[in-house]
Amino acid sequence: MLLSSVQNPRLLYLQSRLSHFNFRIKSSLHTSQTLTLTPSPPPPTSQILDIRKTLLSREKTAVELAGDYLTRIQRSDPKLKSFLYVSEESVLREAEELDRKIERNEEVGPLAGVYVGVKDNICTADMPSTAGSRILENYKPAYDATAVSKMRESGAIVVGKTNMDEFGMGSSTEASAYQVTANPWDLSRVPGGSSGGSASAVSARQCVVSLGSDTGGSVRQPASFCGVVGLKPTYGRVSRYGLVAYASSLDVIGCFGSSVSDTGILLNAISGHDRHDATSSRREVPDFTSQFISKDILDSKPLKGLRVGVIRETLDEGVDAEIVMSIRAAVSHLEELGCTVTEVSLPSFSLGLPAYYILASSESSSNLSRYDGVRYGNQCESEELNSLYENTRAHGFGSEVKRRILMGTYALSAGYYDAYYKRAQQVRTLVRKSFKSALDENDILISPAAPSAAYKIGEKKDDPLAMYAGDIMTVNVNLAGLPALVLPCGLVEGGPAGLPVGLQMIGAAFDEEKLLKVGHIFEQTLQDCCFVPPIAADN
Amino acid sequence: MALTMFRGIKCCPFSMYPSALVARKHVFLYCTMNNSPSQTATQDKAQANAKVSTQSKKMSKVAKDYEAIIGIETHVQLSTLTKAFCTCPYNYGSQPNSSVCPICMGLPGALPVLNSKVIEYAVRLGLALNCELSFNSKFDRKQYFYPDLPKGYQISQFDVPIATGGFIDLDLPVEFGGGHRKFGITRVHMEEDAGKLLHTGNGSFSQVDLNRAGVPLLEIVSEPDMRTGIEAAEYAAELQRMVRYLGISNGNMQEGSLRCDVNVSVRPWGQIEFGTKVEIKNLNSFSAMNRAIDFEIARQELLHSQGQADQIVQETRLWEEGAQKTVTMRKKEGLADYRYFPEPDLPAVNLTIKYVDDIRDSLPELPEMKRRRYETMGLSMQDILFLVNDMDVADFFDATIAKAADVKLAANWIMGDIAAYLKNEKLSINEVKLTPEELGELIASIKSGTISGKIGKEILFELLAKGGTVQGLIKEKDLVQIADPVEIEKMVDKVIADNPKQLEQYRGGKTKLQGFFAGQIMKASKGKANPGILNKILLEKLNAKS
Numbered sequence A: 001m002l003l004s005s006v007q008n009p010r011l012l013y014l015q016s017r018l019s020h021f022n023f024r025i026k027s028s029l030h031t032s033q034t035l036t037l038t039p040s041p042p043p044p045t046s047q048i049l050d051i052r053k054t055l056l057s058r059e060k061t062a063v064e065l066a067g068d069y070l071t072r073i074q075r076s077d078p079k080l081k082s083f084l085y086v087s088e089e090s091v092l093r094e095a096e097e098l099d100r101k102i103e104r105n106e107e108v109g110p111l112a113g114v115y116v117g118v119k120d121n122i123c124t125a126d127m128p129s130t131a132g133s134r135i136l137e138n139y140k141p142a143y144d145a146t147a148v149s150k151m152r153e154s155g156a157i158v159v160g161k162t163n164m165d166e167f168g169m170g171s172s173t174e175a176s177a178y179q180v181t182a183n184p185w186d187l188s189r190v191p192g193g194s195s196g197g198s199a200s201a202v203s204a205r206q207c208v209v210s211l212g213s214d215t216g217g218s219v220r221q222p223a224s225f226c227g228v229v230g231l232k233p234t235y236g237r238v239s240r241y242g243l244v245a246y247a248s249s250l251d252v253i254g255c256f257g258s259s260v261s262d263t264g265i266l267l268n269a270i271s272g273h274d275r276h277d278a279t280s281s282r283r284e285v286p287d288f289t290s291q292f293i294s295k296d297i298l299d300s301k302p303l304k305g306l307r308v309g310v311i312r313e314t315l316d317e318g319v320d321a322e323i324v325m326s327i328r329a330a331v332s333h334l335e336e337l338g339c340t341v342t343e344v345s346l347p348s349f350s351l352g353l354p355a356y357y358i359l360a361s362s363e364s365s366s367n368l369s370r371y372d373g374v375r376y377g378n379q380c381e382s383e384e385l386n387s388l389y390e391n392t393r394a395h396g397f398g399s400e401v402k403r404r405i406l407m408g409t410y411a412l413s414a415g416y417y418d419a420y421y422k423r424a425q426q427v428r429t430l431v432r433k434s435f436k437s438a439l440d441e442n443d444i445l446i447s448p449a450a451p452s453a454a455y456k457i458g459e460k461k462d463d464p465l466a467m468y469a470g471d472i473m474t475v476n477v478n479l480a481g482l483p484a485l486v487l488p489c490g491l492v493e494g495g496p497a498g499l500p501v502g503l504q505m506i507g508a509a510f511d512e513e514k515l516l517k518v519g520h521i522f523e524q525t526l527q528d529c530c531f532v533p534p535i536a537a538d539n
Numbered sequence B: 001m002a003l004t005m006f007r008g009i010k011c012c013p014f015s016m017y018p019s020a021l022v023a024r025k026h027v028f029l030y031c032t033m034n035n036s037p038s039q040t041a042t043q044d045k046a047q048a049n050a051k052v053s054t055q056s057k058k059m060s061k062v063a064k065d066y067e068a069i070i071g072i073e074t075h076v077q078l079s080t081l082t083k084a085f086c087t088c089p090y091n092y093g094s095q096p097n098s099s100v101c102p103i104c105m106g107l108p109g110a111l112p113v114l115n116s117k118v119i120e121y122a123v124r125l126g127l128a129l130n131c132e133l134s135f136n137s138k139f140d141r142k143q144y145f146y147p148d149l150p151k152g153y154q155i156s157q158f159d160v161p162i163a164t165g166g167f168i169d170l171d172l173p174v175e176f177g178g179g180h181r182k183f184g185i186t187r188v189h190m191e192e193d194a195g196k197l198l199h200t201g202n203g204s205f206s207q208v209d210l211n212r213a214g215v216p217l218l219e220i221v222s223e224p225d226m227r228t229g230i231e232a233a234e235y236a237a238e239l240q241r242m243v244r245y246l247g248i249s250n251g252n253m254q255e256g257s258l259r260c261d262v263n264v265s266v267r268p269w270g271q272i273e274f275g276t277k278v279e280i281k282n283l284n285s286f287s288a289m290n291r292a293i294d295f296e297i298a299r300q301e302l303l304h305s306q307g308q309a310d311q312i313v314q315e316t317r318l319w320e321e322g323a324q325k326t327v328t329m330r331k332k333e334g335l336a337d338y339r340y341f342p343e344p345d346l347p348a349v350n351l352t353i354k355y356v357d358d359i360r361d362s363l364p365e366l367p368e369m370k371r372r373r374y375e376t377m378g379l380s381m382q383d384i385l386f387l388v389n390d391m392d393v394a395d396f397f398d399a400t401i402a403k404a405a406d407v408k409l410a411a412n413w414i415m416g417d418i419a420a421y422l423k424n425e426k427l428s429i430n431e432v433k434l435t436p437e438e439l440g441e442l443i444a445s446i447k448s449g450t451i452s453g454k455i456g457k458e459i460l461f462e463l464l465a466k467g468g469t470v471q472g473l474i475k476e477k478d479l480v481q482i483a484d485p486v487e488i489e490k491m492v493d494k495v496i497a498d499n500p501k502q503l504e505q506y507r508g509g510k511t512k513l514q515g516f517f518a519g520q521i522m523k524a525s526k527g528k529a530n531p532g533i534l535n536k537i538l539l540e541k542l543n544a545k546s
């Protein structure tokens, strides 16, 4: 079945750069030692562990490292616009503190000297947190989000706040009230969204790792567009305290890194029950980093016996052919690693998108009610109470946000509740069940992270339905509350150096461990691929 | 912690407290009009009766033709140490915005975490109101915009309240005709309170005080079972007693810890459909409730009788204490759509049978049980209602009679001299030095003749003010009754000997003079002589032919 597409000229193009395509050819020739045949660029290494080594061996100081990252931001951000705010002063101050600690041979945390970008909807006490919205312009929270304070306790240094679609509502970061972020692989393209700034910042090596949030794919789709690893943890794994709410029952804080191990190390730092979030899980957090086995000691079938289900509905029409091909190639790679791959069907899959938009809009219409100009945020001068609300909200919110508030208000209105909100909840139950049964049969499920690679800036901006349709691969996972890992698996034609394609791996609830293990082996054995965009390679 | 920047809509210098300013318009505030929280429900109602009577007399003719239907929604503020969803304490009357945090201010990213005491208190009240509990309930968001509502929604319970279908028993005061009543409870649900709007002197700005925002409330909805103002006021008073007995609220109406919104409609006798419902707010005392309802019933009945029933519109009316009438506050413009939906930030509320059973086992004896028990002890309903009205008084009474003190005497002492003392000194029964054990001792000492009733009273006030024991005071002040006939005889002899003239008159037939002699002897004994023995000996001596 896979070979049937060999006639596609694009495939020939891909062949030249995609190592897994080589595997497939070789595997079809029954070659057993495929992994070491071709010389290739080394697989991504953990930047976090590298920094640790660099610092502890006194090879470089934290201040020097900070300088590296700040310089890179200064050079590339005028083009990329990943950051809404960069906190040079606090970065250098914290780096100096860290250097003194190292000098004194004090114990440093697992994220010591790790420069992190934080999505602007995650509260940081010393930096503005606007959620990409005009209504929160210059708003400085009184407290750090739990995920942020946990990172800081582990030694991380927050570089700044990254751009995003206003309140997370968007899939291209074009709906930011402040600026449009460019894709590091092709500056004329979007980085994806809503965590586009966090994805592009890691992709362009403007920071080591970053935090994003994922309500319907807002970590995974930009990870796919920017060629970085994106992890959406199980709902409840990471505290939402301090995450500016979009859709509370779907929102999750997620991680971006340039390697699977970095996202795992970051997840380690931010996971766990939080008494400030009643929906955060009390489940014990395993050491996600213990899964990372060095490539050198892997046997030839490191994933032998792993049952992988390919979600049929995600490779149907509506998905770009080259994306389908990349995923098929990734499937071959997984088979090569010893996985047993079958196709699974999730009958409720297509219902997930409308259900998601109803539920997310409904919850957001409520969550955004607090932006009334009374206590904080931008307030429009008014003579009378209703006009205070009207003017403040009319000027403070962008059009996409208004659209979703309207949709959500409508869906929750008396007389419509049963037809919309309640039915969407029923669909959600169906989606949960069908994932459950598919994951009873399989260890992980795979699909593309998006139906296409990064598209041009402006291409879908005025077509909300087309924009919404792009979330089809990811929203079901949020409805089911499951963890998913997106990692680059290939490049397709486009831009100066090709455009990355992300493979989505979906696991059972709270089984991030398995995703990270599989993802790590996949990444470390993927040949001939180097997911560093030209703009980062230039530096 | 500087949480926010508060600004005005216009540039207005205001810096006393961090308060947000909004333009003032259609702003209504519960005002506290009565500052004497110690007033009891019964006293309250006695005044009410007097004021209402003149107005209702006018209406008594038409009243017979109509029936009033009254339902009450009560909000009870729970006396938990912290608010419902954050760790801020709540103290009535503290400085504006001094007890707030990111959560109760609704800052971006803040999340509610339920204080488990709220569930416990809700279950306590649900059980006490004979309700059926929902073992699986949840919270919902009730959405509307108002400056005192920081999140733009109130966390409440909508379709699955924690308790449903109960009832409340009560006995009407004797002075209002008495009688037992049973009123249905539709539901009890948990929710959070809103903040308060404060108005500046010149009226151009309103300020928001969020101290109260997030304080846990129970809303208790009654069935439309009440028919008169006094029934409604008694229902509310019984709820107040209940929450106080349960220890879940101070039930203080003046502080707004117990707030009643009353729905009143009137229909011709025999009509099945309800009349148009009018809501009355601003009821700050039971007497105000009673008067407001009776006024409103009279107003509606008058309109009915004049063929102007269509003038009764669905609206919210305000009770004006000064004018003693209800006035239109706002007309209802259709039904408000609160767009309820399940609160996604909070997990479902699941109760276990053991949890409920443990709470049930820990419930105190409730007012109704006490009333029925006192009834079997032979107390009058008037006494019963007095004693049961305040749980501390009832407990004091129970402790007094626990050591076999006479029930009627104990009730009389408590309702008489002790109550008067408390009223004069503005004290509660827990604040006096007298212990129930000593009151029991006092009653026993009088009954046994160790001391006289008169001396008993003296000792009582000593005990109330300074404490000590009955025995100790008797000894210290040498108050033991003289019951030794030899000793009394000596005193009798002396008095007779000292008053030969009176003795002569007595023996001459003026037997009334026995009282004079008894008085003289009692005086000589400093009041301690046992009157029985004294009189017996005196008579013997007076009548003796010596």
Ligand SMILES: [Zn+2]
Pocket: B083, B086, B087, B088, B099, B100, B101, B102, B103, B104, B105, B214
């Ligand atoms: Zn608080």
